[in-house]
Amino acid sequence: MAETRTRRGNVPAETSSLIGRRRELDEIAVLVGGSPLVTLTGVAGVGKTRLALRTAARLRGSFADGVWVVELSAEQNGDLVGHAVAAVLGLREQAVRPQDEVLAEYLADKHLMLVLDTCDHLVDACAVLLRRVLPGAPHVRVLATSREPLGLPGERCFPIEPLAVPESGAAGTDAVRLFTERVHALVPGLVLDPEEVGHVCRLLDGIPLAIELAARRLRALSLQQLAERLDDRFALLVGGSRTPFRRHQTMRTAVGWSHELCTPAERLLWARLSVFAGWFDAADARAVCADAGLTRLPLARLVNRSILIADGSRYRMLATVRDYGRQWLRWLGEEETFLRRHRDHYLVQARRADAEWYGPGQARWADWVHRELPNLMAALDHDDGFELVTALWFAWCCLGQVRRGRRYLERALDRHTxxxxxxxxxxxxxxxxxxxxxxxxxxxxxxxxxxxxxxxxxxxxxxxxxxxxxxxxxxxxxxxxxxxxxxxxxxxxxxxxxxxxxxxxxxxxxxxxxxxxxxxxxxxxxxxxxxxxxxxxxxxLWARSHGDQARSVVELGRGDADAAEVYARAALDLKCRLGDPIGSAAAIDQLAAAAAARGEGWRAACLLGAAHRMWTSLGLSGDGSRGLAVPRERTENTARALIGDARYEIAFAEGLVMEPDAVVSRSRDTGGSDHP
The missing domain is CATH 1.25.40.10 (Tetratricopeptide repeat domain)
Structure with a gap:
């Protein structure tokens, strides 16, 4: 008969602190308490194993018969999964009985938790075993880690996302805290520039394994050198992660593990999709990637394998996964072909957008630019002519991408004289x-x-x-x-x-x-x-908003501040609808002028502060609004005269820290007395 060890589990001790993940741990614990099978899914290196082990340690006291970790990465034979589980549980081999039958009998009255770690390459075998064992073991809970679900009825899947990264700067995100703590553990006293730390974390997509490996490189590299070399991140991120499992020693191995599990068609699609720099949909993928050698695109399979991230009907890859696919595309000798197909695909759409910009489809094309900007920039990086950069003139002139546009235009004009x-x-x-x-x-x-x-x-x-x-x-x-x-x-x-x-x-x-x-x-x-x-x-809409803005200036000049307010607000509404940050900043400047003319000094100062923040974030001084609004200096002088210098500075500072939605809301607030 089966014998068990006296130990109540085999959860390995942690060798480093876990940064963040409190919400995920709480939610996983709740799922484990109510579901016989919970599967943690996610991209390579995102921390599935770490969260499973922390959950196991956290719940150890909830299971009278212990918490047992079965590490499956080294097991290549699906027929031996049951034997691997039995070995961890301390069951003797019984040659005359099927192993799943032995396990089912043993687990029937047990109160225990199994962690099946790295089921990716054994999904079908794990599913068969659990389908046999779990129905007769009501007090057993299984927590699995896999790039894809096991596919059993009642399975609860919990996708593990990368750590949050800062949009700019480096304050207050888990990715930054992880990087900083690991660096200081290795190089005590090293001074880190917050902006550069945030930049590195963004380059690494917030993937914990990549961050841990990158942190170790600071023993030999500066932060700036690290960021520069992340273009070849798989050569850089080698070794040193303090994880109990060897497969996590390098990012190349971690991502390569996923690659090995893909079918040939999935690998080929992964490689070809690597030319997309941002989100794309199925139609984009077909236009760029499909040919006689790949007639059907297994997008859903790549989502299940955590190669693609899906959001509704759109998909994207994390940069680390994309870089691995790009290397394969290069080794296949297809990189230039599919970069050209990617460029040509966006050129066709840009031509149509150019032709339809002066018309009722303008807002739709503005949304397209904002949505596809990473892909458009990637296409321009592999374009040597005039057609794409000029077809996108409205992105540069109407939608706030002026600095990017000038760079690409000057490059093209210098090359082609x-x-x-x-x-x-x-x-x-x-x-x-x-x-x-x-x-x-x-x-x-x-x-x-x-x-x-x-x-x-x-x-x-x-x-x-x-x-x-x-x-x-x-x-x-x-x-x-x-x-x-x-x-x-x-x-x-x-x-x-x-x-x-x-x-x-x-x-x-x-x-x-x-x-x-x-x-x-x-x-x-x-x-x-x-x-x-x-x-x-x-x-x-866009030229019309310019007309509304000009009308506001005219009405203010004629002494009708109320009409000026109405027209400036109309301009701002259209600018916001199109996502034109330069036009929005100019409209807010004009609203500030109207507020000052109405005697609302506090509101005027606050709006000036908000506009100043927008101009600064655009890398502009506000000179771009000359002629589009009453000069900022005139508005500032009026507001200071109304409320005094001290209160002006407080109101201006309030505007500086306002979120965009709050700015628009404040621009609409015309009733009541002026703020303090």
Whole structure:
């Protein structure tokens, strides 16, 4: 008959502290208490084993017959899973009886917990064993770790996510705490720069194993060197993790373990999907990855194996998993092919977005840019021409990506100097991005080059875009006569162009701003009324928001602060809908000016603080709003006069720390008395 050891478990002692994970541990304990089988799933190195062992230690006193850990990574024969469990429990081999029958009989009246660690390669065998054993063992609980579920009825799956990483800086996240504690244990007294620590943790996706391995490298590297070398993270993250199991000694081995368990089709898809830098859907995957050698894409299988993370109908890979797939794609000799297919896929969509931007689909395309930005940047990194970077002009000029756009445009213009229609478009887009960034000198220079090239090409719309930019630059520099001449010329060029162009309503806004600056507010309102109607006819939002912003400036200049408030808020609503941070910051500046004119000094100061934070986060000074709002200095002086310097500083500081949603809410708060 079976004999048991006198010990009440074999949970190994922990060799280092566990950072964070309190919520996960609490939830796992609850699941184990109510479910016969709980499976922890997640990507390699995310900490499934560590959490299972901590849970086992935590619940040890709840099971009279002990908590037993069965480590299965070294077992390759599924027929021997039952024997591995029996060996841990101290059962003698019985040659005449099936092992699952012996286990079922032994466990029937036991109050114990089994931890089946690393079931990935033995999923079917583990499922068969537990299906035989668990129904007759009501007081046995099984906690399994696996990249994928075991697939039994009643199984409760608990996905283990990476540790939280900071969006910026390094304060207060578990990933940062883990990295910092491990480094200081190895190199006491080492001073760590918080920004660099946060950057490293983001590069490592918050994967605990990767963080532990990276921390050990600081005995030989600086933080900056570590970050630079993480491009080859599998060569860097080797050895040193204080884990009881050898398979976790390197990230390459940990991720490679998952790779070995995949079918050939799953491995090929993993490699090809590595060209995606962010989220993608099934249609994206088919367009880029499918061919005669891979006609069916096993996306769901890669989700089950924790290679892909799914959120509704969209998928992504953690960077560590993606890098492993990219290495395989390179070894297969397919890297350049699929990087090109990825670029071409996004180029097709960008062309369509460009064609449809001046129309009712604008908000949808804005959402597309914000959603696909990592993939668009990856496509641009592997693009050497003008077409993609110019097709995405609206991302640079309308959606706050101005610094990225200028970098890609200047790179393309420097590499390709021969005149062509594509280069002409790049020139006027470059001029517009410079203007958006407040660089009027560069805007004037590029607009002049664009106008000359467009005239030579006979491209009236491009010539109009060049003249519109030059007019706005002249307005920003105070040359009103030049600005009105250029704006009129731009409008005429757009009127003569073969196809309608968004540049026309933009030029109308510039004309209205010039007229208002010349003291012709009535005529400016007439122009803006026509401009609003034109945008409404086309279902256009971005240029319309510019018109609303300009109308607010005109109304404030005419002494109607209430109307100025209404139009500035309308502009902000549209800017927020499109996700235009530069336009939003300018609109908040204008709302601050309206509040100051209404005698609301505290609210004005608070909004100025919020706008200042937005301009700073964009890497801009606020000069990009020149002509789009009442000058910030004028608003500040009015607010200080209303509430005094001390209260102004307090209100401004309050705005500086406001979250974006609170800023929009404060911008709508026009009733009641001013704050303290």
């Amino acid at each position: 021969r005149p062509s229609p594509a280069r002409t478009k790049a020139l006027w887009v470059s001029a517009w991005t410079a203007l958006t960034a407040g660089d009027t000198a560069a805007a004037r220079r590029r607009s002049g080059q664009a106008y000359a090239a467009a005239t030579a090409d006979g491209d009236l719309a491009a010539a109009g875009c060049a003249r519109q930019c030059a007019a706005a630059a002249a307005l920003a520099e105070g040359d009103l006569d030049e600005a009105v001449r250029l704006a009129a010329e731009a409008a005429e060029l757009f009127a003569q162009a073969v196809h309608i162009h968004i540049g026309l309503p933009v030029a109308e806004v510039t004309m209205a701003r010039v007229l208002d600056a010349r003291g012709e507010a009535g005529t400016a309102v007439e122009v803006l009324t026509r401009q609003w109607a034109r945008c409404a006819e086309h279902g256009e």
